[in-house]
Amino acid sequence: MQIIDVLKKYPASQTSLLEILLEIDRLKDNHYISKEEVHMISEYLGVRTSHVYSVLTFYTLLSTEPRGKHIIQVCKDIPCYVNDAFDVRKTLEKMLNMSVGQTSRDGLFTLEETACIGCCDEAPAMLIDLEPYTNLTRDKIERILASYREVTL
Amino acid sequence: MMNAMINNVSVEVEDGLTILEAARKYNINIPTLCHYPELHINSDCRICSVEIDGRKGLKTACSTPIKDGMNIITNSPRVLNARKTITELILANHDANCTACTRNLNCELQSLAKNLGIDINRFPSVLERKPLDLLNPSLVRNSNRCIKCGRCVDVCKNVQAMHVLETMHRGHEMTVGPAFDEPLNDQTCTFCGQCANVCPVGAIMEKDNTDVVWEKLHDPSVYVMVQIAPAVRVAIGETLDHENGLISNGKLVSALRHLGFDHIYDTNFTADLTIMEEGTELIDRIMNGGVLPMMTSCCPGWINFAEQRHPNIIDHISSCKSPQQMFGTLAKTYYADKSNIDSRDIYVVSVMPCTAKKYEATRKEFRSFYDIPDVDIVLTTRELSKMFRQMGVDFDLIKEEPFDNPFGITTGAAQLFGASGGVMEAALRTVYEIVNKKPLVDINFESVRGLQGIKEATVDLGGKEIKVAVSNGLANTKTLVEQIEAGTSPYTFIEIMACPGGCIGGGGQPYGTTNDVREARLASTYFIDEEMVCRKSHENEMILALYEDYLDEPNSEQAHHLLHTYYEARK
Numbered sequence A: 001m002q003i004i005d006v007l008k009k010y011p012a013s014q015t016s017l018l019e020i021l022l023e024i025d026r027l028k029d030n031h032y033i034s035k036e037e038v039h040m041i042s043e044y045l046g047v048r049t050s051h052v053y054s055v056l057t058f059y060t061l062l063s064t065e066p067r068g069k070h071i072i073q074v075c076k077d078i079p080c081y082v083n084d085a086f087d088v089r090k091t092l093e094k095m096l097n098m099s100v101g102q103t104s105r106d107g108l109f110t111l112e113e114t115a116c117i118g119c120c121d122e123a124p125a126m127l128i129d130l131e132p133y134t135n136l137t138r139d140k141i142e143r144i145l146a147s148y149r150e151v152t153l
Numbered sequence B: 001m002m003n004a005m006i007n008n009v010s011v012e013v014e015d016g017l018t019i020l021e022a023a024r025k026y027n028i029n030i031p032t033l034c035h036y037p038e039l040h041i042n043s044d045c046r047i048c049s050v051e052i053d054g055r056k057g058l059k060t061a062c063s064t065p066i067k068d069g070m071n072i073i074t075n076s077p078r079v080l081n082a083r084k085t086i087t088e089l090i091l092a093n094h095d096a097n098c099t100a101c102t103r104n105l106n107c108e109l110q111s112l113a114k115n116l117g118i119d120i121n122r123f124p125s126v127l128e129r130k131p132l133d134l135l136n137p138s139l140v141r142n143s144n145r146c147i148k149c150g151r152c153v154d155v156c157k158n159v160q161a162m163h164v165l166e167t168m169h170r171g172h173e174m175t176v177g178p179a180f181d182e183p184l185n186d187q188t189c190t191f192c193g194q195c196a197n198v199c200p201v202g203a204i205m206e207k208d209n210t211d212v213v214w215e216k217l218h219d220p221s222v223y224v225m226v227q228i229a230p231a232v233r234v235a236i237g238e239t240l241d242h243e244n245g246l247i248s249n250g251k252l253v254s255a256l257r258h259l260g261f262d263h264i265y266d267t268n269f270t271a272d273l274t275i276m277e278e279g280t281e282l283i284d285r286i287m288n289g290g291v292l293p294m295m296t297s298c299c300p301g302w303i304n305f306a307e308q309r310h311p312n313i314i315d316h317i318s319s320c321k322s323p324q325q326m327f328g329t330l331a332k333t334y335y336a337d338k339s340n341i342d343s344r345d346i347y348v349v350s351v352m353p354c355t356a357k358k359y360e361a362t363r364k365e366f367r368s369f370y371d372i373p374d375v376d377i378v379l380t381t382r383e384l385s386k387m388f389r390q391m392g393v394d395f396d397l398i399k400e401e402p403f404d405n406p407f408g409i410t411t412g413a414a415q416l417f418g419a420s421g422g423v424m425e426a427a428l429r430t431v432y433e434i435v436n437k438k439p440l441v442d443i444n445f446e447s448v449r450g451l452q453g454i455k456e457a458t459v460d461l462g463g464k465e466i467k468v469a470v471s472n473g474l475a476n477t478k479t480l481v482e483q484i485e486a487g488t489s490p491y492t493f494i495e496i497m498a499c500p501g502g503c504i505g506g507g508g509q510p511y512g513t514t515n516d517v518r519e520a521r522l523a524s525t526y527f528i529d530e531e532m533v534c535r536k537s538h539e540n541e542m543i544l545a546l547y548e549d550y551l552d553e554p555n556s557e558q559a560h561h562l563l564h565t566y567y568e569a570r571k
């Protein structure tokens, strides 16, 4: 689907902005909003690029830089932290051979941190493309990553 | 009315005040940082925190309404400690090299730190240096000094309806600037400088051109002439420990001579000339079915706004150059001719209340010869004040002297150009008398005076009532422009000034331009007008002589060639 088709699905009003951003992000394999897209959105909605950019950079769900096919978000808030027999972030960094904020060489994963994702009762937890994975263990993470790799292959 | 206690003093104030407003009524000082009169309260900085009996945590005085029976403490150790900590944290992320900043001793953050007694910062610097934006002729953005108060965002978005500046990212990574942190000249910025005027620190400032002016003043091979705009003289005194903002023409001329200018002229002269040209153009448009409403063209912030955002209404804008540019052209043509000086040896400096004028002077249309700008460089009121301080000019001791001629004799009408509604009033004084062939009974057009955003008046021209309007601030201007676009504008003539209050509230004026300050500058403006012997542009003898000698008559071919311009759509 073209960006313009996405835009046309929404009323040309400021209130559509976040939904449009999220939909474009979902639509693109590299999950980011480009400068051209910011300009197109701002023109369609009749708002300034500064406004689109401000909203876009406010939410950690969204990105102005190309990302991996799958976005892994690790909760960095207290319950996950204290429930943590092991360090989810470090484990992921090791398994993926990269640090938070980076994208794996094969373009498959981007690793990010996020504020609480509401899974405190089943901590530690992470999101992959907004799908929650809870009660994480080292093995479980290994299996989850493998399943994403398989689907892509 | 309600009763409350502040620092154990009982206060009685009207309903609906914030704690800050109530305290100020009783001369109880609560420090603030992000707060600015006339802008939105966003309680970002939390410097105005106070304790309220029975309420958990500290509350911000700027945003908390005072309630009956409240017991407020503004200076407890807890409050003072919080303020100090906040300020230290701000300073830890601020380029606090104060002596290398133009705002030294005139900076709201510096004064706050001093008043809170911060002699040493407990927090190490976490500043990550970013490059400066130096790419436009008007403004410099130095985000290393930005304290994220949000004032510039508010003024740009809400007062000017431009929305060039915004907050980006969040939490401790939050920054302020244009989208993608691009330079201002990649954005549709008008260079109005309102952001620079409200910035509490030196994070947005005019591009400082004082060095090049000093250099020219010390070069004996160059004739350095200066023109000074009407709004500068009613404000510059504020920066010079003068009893009020107004410095008399006589003292200004003498002080400018002290700095070493060879010739000292008055932009008011070409303001009178503008009235002759623009008034004649208006009459012509009315008589000959030209595009109406006609809109004024002397404000470069407005011209930028129109060219960038509303190019479809460009035909409505008068083709007259601004007074600054008319002066530049006359200096490099008429004056050079008459005095047999090569125009390349004349250096024209303008002193303007405006940062957009710096940009205006660089426009390619404003070059009469050799691709050299007619106005070589523009200084703001603040920069001139800096030069006076550098030279140690004492305004109490200085003598009065008149402006030089041929561009020194002016009228009260011209002085009005500094005020919103002033160009309209000056034009009406002239147009009325020319069309109706009789003197105006009352030459004061009170209805177009004052700080109101949009003002209207009705005038009888040749037996026909015409409606005129005046707007100041670009958000108000947008309203009038949209009427024209919709074909519903009831007006014949519209005056537009980009800055609130007109040039007296320009982006290059002294800091602390609040409505009270604007009112004082307006009062000085109308005072000067009243004091002038001649108060109508078409009665300025020197202007009439200039037409006789060089320009033929208003809107003649020669006048058109020298004094008019054109506009075009820009990105």
Ligand code: SF4
Pocket: B139, B155, B156, B160, B162, B163, B164, B165, B188, B189, B190, B191, B192, B193, B194, B195, B196
């Ligand atoms: S100069 Fe005017 S338009 Fe440009 S960023 Fe500042 S306030 Fe906005």
Ligand code: SF4
Pocket: B145, B146, B147, B148, B149, B150, B151, B152, B153, B176, B195, B198, B199, B200, B201, B203, B204
């Ligand atoms: S640039 Fe100045 S006015 Fe704007 S947020 Fe930063 S400190 Fe405040």
